[in-house]
Amino acid sequence: MSVGIIMLVHTAFGRAEQVARHWAASGCPLVIHVDKAVPRKTYNAFVQALSDMSDVRFAPRHRCEWGTWGLVAATQGAAEIMLRDFKAVRHVYLASGSCLPLRPVQELIDYLGKRPHTDFIESATTADVPWTIGGLDQERFTLRFPFSWRKNRYLFDKYVALQRLVRFKRRIPNGIVPHMGSQWWCLTRQTLSAILEDPDRRVYDRYFSKVWIPDESYFQTLARQYSRQIESRSLTLSKFDYQGKPHIFYDDHLQLLRRSDCFVARKIWPFADRLYEAFLTDQASAMKRTEPNPGKIDRIFAKAVERRTRGRPGLYMQSRFPVEGRENGLTCAPYSVFEGFSDLFENFQPWLARMTGMRVHGHLFAPERAEFSDGQTVMNGALSDSAALRDYNPRAFLANLIWNTRGERQCFQMGPRDVLTDIEWDIVRDPNAQVSVISGAWAVPLFKSNANFSDIRREAALLQRIESKHLEVLRSQWIKARVRIWTMAEFIEAPMEPLQTIIDEIGQQNLRGLAEVPRMADLTGFGQFLQNLKNQGMHPYVMGDFPVEQGMNEPQSNPRKPYLVR
Amino acid sequence: MRLRRKRAKIRAFRKHFSLTPVINRTDRIKPGDVLLFSTMRDEHIRLPYFLRYYRELGISHFLIVDNDSTDGGGEYLAAQEDVSLWSTKSSYKRARFGVDWLNWLQGKYGHGHWTLVVDPDEFFIYPFCDTRPIRALTDWLDTSQVKSFGAMLLDMYPKGRIDAVPYQPGQNPMEIAAWFDPGNYIIEKNKFYGNLWIQGGPRARVFFPDNPKKAPALNKTPLVKWDRRYAYESSTHMILPRGLNLTYDEWGGEKASGILLHAKFLDTFTLKAAEELTRRQHYSGSVEYKAYAELVKDNPELWCKWSEKYINWRQLEILGLMSKGNWA
Numbered sequence: 001m002s003v004g005i006i007m008l009v010h011t012a013f014g015r016a017e018q019v020a021r022h023w024a025a026s027g028c029p030l031v032i033h034v035d036k037a038v039p040r041k042t043y044n045a046f047v048q049a050l051s052d053m054s055d056v057r058f059a060p061r062h063r064c065e066w067g068t069w070g071l072v073a074a075t076q077g078a079a080e081i082m083l084r085d086f087k088a089v090r091h092v093y094l095a096s097g098s099c100l101p102l103r104p105v106q107e108l109i110d111y112l113g114k115r116p117h118t119d120f121i122e123s124a125t126t127a128d129v130p131w132t133i134g135g136l137d138q139e140r141f142t143l144r145f146p147f148s149w150r151k152n153r154y155l156f157d158k159y160v161a162l163q164r165l166v167r168f169k170r171r172i173p174n175g176i177v178p179h180m181g182s183q184w185w186c187l188t189r190q191t192l193s194a195i196l197e198d199p200d201r202r203v204y205d206r207y208f209s210k211v212w213i214p215d216e217s218y219f220q221t222l223a224r225q226y227s228r229q230i231e232s233r234s235l236t237l238s239k240f241d242y243q244g245k246p247h248i249f250y251d252d253h254l255q256l257l258r259r260s261d262c263f264v265a266r267k268i269w270p271f272a273d274r275l276y277e278a279f280l281t282d283q284a285s286a287m288k289r290t291e292p293n294p295g296k297i298d299r300i301f302a303k304a305v306e307r308r309t310r311g312r313p314g315l316y317m318q319s320r321f322p323v324e325g326r327e328n329g330l331t332c333a334p335y336s337v338f339e340g341f342s343d344l345f346e347n348f349q350p351w352l353a354r355m356t357g358m359r360v361h362g363h364l365f366a367p368e369r370a371e372f373s374d375g376q377t378v379m380n381g382a383l384s385d386s387a388a389l390r391d392y393n394p395r396a397f398l399a400n401l402i403w404n405t406r407g408e409r410q411c412f413q414m415g416p417r418d419v420l421t422d423i424e425w426d427i428v429r430d431p432n433a434q435v436s437v438i439s440g441a442w443a444v445p446l447f448k449s450n451a452n453f454s455d456i457r458r459e460a461a462l463l464q465r466i467e468s469k470h471l472e473v474l475r476s477q478w479i480k481a482r483v484r485i486w487t488m489a490e491f492i493e494a495p496m497e498p499l500q501t502i503i504d505e506i507g508q509q510n511l512r513g514l515a516e517v518p519r520m521a522d523l524t525g526f527g528q529f530l531q532n533l534k535n536q537g538m539h540p541y542v543m544g545d546f547p548v549e550q551g552m553n554e555p556q557s558n559p560r561k562p563y564l565v566r
Numbered sequence: 567m568r569l570r571r572k573r574a575k576i577r578a579f580r581k582h583f584s585l586t587p588v589i590n591r592t593d594r595i596k597p598g599d600v601l602l603f604s605t606m607r608d609e610h611i612r613l614p615y616f617l618r619y620y621r622e623l624g625i626s627h628f629l630i631v632d633n634d635s636t637d638g639g640g641e642y643l644a645a646q647e648d649v650s651l652w653s654t655k656s657s658y659k660r661a662r663f664g665v666d667w668l669n670w671l672q673g674k675y676g677h678g679h680w681t682l683v684v685d686p687d688e689f690f691i692y693p694f695c696d697t698r699p700i701r702a703l704t705d706w707l708d709t710s711q712v713k714s715f716g717a718m719l720l721d722m723y724p725k726g727r728i729d730a731v732p733y734q735p736g737q738n739p740m741e742i743a744a745w746f747d748p749g750n751y752i753i754e755k756n757k758f759y760g761n762l763w764i765q766g767g768p769r770a771r772v773f774f775p776d777n778p779k780k781a782p783a784l785n786k787t788p789l790v791k792w793d794r795r796y797a798y799e800s801s802t803h804m805i806l807p808r809g810l811n812l813t814y815d816e817w818g819g820e821k822a823s824g825i826l827l828h829a830k831f832l833d834t835f836t837l838k839a840a841e842e843l844t845r846r847q848h849y850s851g852s853v854e855y856k857a858y859a860e861l862v863k864d865n866p867e868l869w870c871k872w873s874e875k876y877i878n879w880r881q882l883e884i885l886g887l888m889s890k891g892n893w894a
Contacts (some may be wrong), residue, residue: 237854251698301894309892311820316753317886317888318718318814322816326816349795378872379567382747384775386771400751404748404749
């Protein structure tokens with residue numbers, strides 16, 4: 001009882017010959033189908049090369065274009081020859097010229113010998129698996145597909161659309177339930193002959209010849225009709241990428257393939273010399289079996305597909321430049337933006353760095369330069385502090401900074417003195433941003449400054465105008481960032497509560513509360529300062545209501561507790 | 567667009583009269599060969615390593631235009647079995663920085679082949695380039711029905727003064743210029759041609775911090791399955807038809823891409839910069855070289871604390887400078 005191999009070949013004939021000899025060396029008869037698109041000369045040379053082998057037959061040639069009936073017709077023809085000429089064959093294994101046996105052929109023969117009635121064919125109903133690409137799952141069985149997807153994409157699409165429009169639906173013959181699966185199967189003589197000798201075969205053939213990708217459904221469906229025992233998996237390792245093309249194996253996959261539990265791998269790059277050398281050896285020199293670990297292969301290829309379809313969030317690079325809305329994350333990691341805090345608290349930045357372990361920058365968007373932490377002029381990734389470079393593309397600047405510092409949370413100050421307009425929308429649309437604002441705190445440095453009052457008044461009017469515009473952005477309905485806004489008056493009522501909330505959200509393991517509070521600027525007389533501005537006709541409103549007099553509300557009237565006692 | 571492409575083709579045709587074949591071994595090109603096209607001038611010192619590097623990647627034939635070299639580089643190339651050489655004394659600038667010459671040669675000899683267009687100081691890196699020859703990449707691109715492959719220019723520089731360590735013929739330039747900027751690249755989309763316009767790196771950081779718009783473009787599409795209708799429009803930064811410029815994904819995914827390690831900043835550079843300044847044969851009045859000459863005079867150090875030392879393609883992949891895409 002032996003295993004017969006049907007081999008579909010269309011290219012790399014040297015390798016196909018090598019593999020054919022390998023199968024034959026273990027006593028497997030072969031029926032080879034060569035694509036009709038191959039020139040006669042090449043075909044003849046290939047036949048000639050294998051002419052010394054007795055158990056090799058060549059099947060009538062069909063044109064095998066991807067996704068068309070030709071592949072099935074070729075397989076049928078080859079299978080008929082196999083069943084007719086090699087009576088001893090019990091299992092028929094469908095393989096291609098670029099398949100490579102991973103384990104000694106004898107192991108496969110023994111394995112199948114122990115399971116004489118089992119058909120190994122991946123076969124699942126379309127309703128249950130999301131394998132299909134292009135959205136044609138059930139429809140591939142109910143519409144007609146006379147046009148090639150590869151060559152006549154336009155007609156293909158139009159014809160599908162037309163059929164949808166007129167609600168065309170094919171009748172599925174004899175009430176069979178369409179199944180799909182890998183086109184590489186291993187069927188028993190009983191099942192295969194039952195399919196080929198079915199009195200209704202002409203009906204089925206006619207039906208499937210207009211189904212899309214029939215090579216993944218013809219045998220898969222019909223095997224369900226006759227098989228005594230189906231094991232719905234393929235013995236061939238074959239990984240597909242997101243476009244439905246098989247992944248190719250190269251020399252550097254050698255160790256990976258050794259850990260596969262499959263008997264055959266597809267598809268192998270024809271120039272992968274080391275793979276062919278390693279696997280096409282006789283049993284004696286075949287490598288020691290390693291513990292199978294097929295999960296590793298799955299992971300690698302699943303990751304590759306994910307990389308291609310989803311990419312790395314927050315990365316903008318030469319081959320990933322998403323249009324707006326498809327970024328899958330504007331930045332790659334959460335970060336915090338503080339507005340007004342460093343004005344209100346004298347030592348806010350060092351305090352925050354101590355409390356949270358974050359990288360705390362100054363005003364990254366300051367007009368003079370990007371104030372990186374610790375006064376650095378260049379940051380991770382060789383990011384320059386040049387304001388011109390930054391403003392040339394502020395969004396790239398921010399995305400680069402967050403990307404370059406993966407693993408370390410970033411935090412920076414912002415305020416109405418900064419170059420805001422080009423970056424504010426990017427920040428509020430970014431779910432990774434945590435924005436905390438004390439509105440009106442920009443007045444504190446003015447209050448502390450020694451400038452002429454008329455200059456202060458002008459400056460205050462300008463900053464207030466900028467900030468109220470900015471607050472509108474922060475309150476827009478499009479925001480995705482975590483935005484919190486307090487007026488200054490609100491904030492100094494109970495400064496620790498909001499601080500604690502923000503720090504908790506940043507998620508450092510500071511469970512026992514803040515051990516230390518930042519030092520607030522002395523605000524004695526601030527109310528009067530605001531009143532003076534009002535008296536000059538400049539009504540400051542973004543900071544909330546401050547009493548003019550030093551009242552009991554002023555937090556500064558009580559001596560501040562340096563430590564929070566819990 | 568069609569007109570632009572035609573114009574480029576016509577220019578290529580006109581300019582090809584200035585090319586004199588020195589030695590033509592193109593009859594040795596076999597179907598499926600990956601071909602390399604390049605222009606050079608006075609680059610003899612770089613040639614031994616350049617040829618070795620690309621032979622090891624699996625380049626089968628080199629088609630090179632020698633623009634009036636005087637350092638013996640032409641003779642050296644002519645003696646190589648896998649090189650076809652043309653020479654010209656005409657203006658590099660008026661041949662649009664060599665593009666016209668190469669467009670013509672590619673149209674004539676590159677049709678149906680994968681063609682790689684690089685300068686002698688550019689070293690092509692692609693995913694798995696340490697284990698898979700370039701043919702593996704082009705075969706995979708073929709099966710994926712992709713016709714062009716992007717590779718950003720990555721400026722390499724030494725630690726310390728640019729002219730501190732002299733470069734020896736045959737030496738791997740990355741032994742000296744081992745450092746690069748890992749994450750300060752700025753990308754914009756060129757809506758007209760569809761390509762990405764990438765700037766940044768040490769040249770933007772050091773030479774153009776106040777005028778970033780002038781910083782040189784780093785986006786390139788050096789590897790193309792050439793068709794005689796194709797034409798590079800501006801160096802290898804842009805190519806027509808426009809579809810070939812779409813070497814990036816716009817829906818959040820990553821396409822596979824490579825890197826051109828740009829070993830420009832060796833000790834040979836200081837000399838070259840001075841020479842180019844007098845020749846004025848480079849882009850937009852050699853503004854780039856003017857800026858270099860200014861700075862190079864007093865402090866030719868590009869290295870900074872956050873520079874990264876080059877290890878291999880996997881490092882570049884992790885940094886997000888290139889991508890494997892769905893090639894695994």
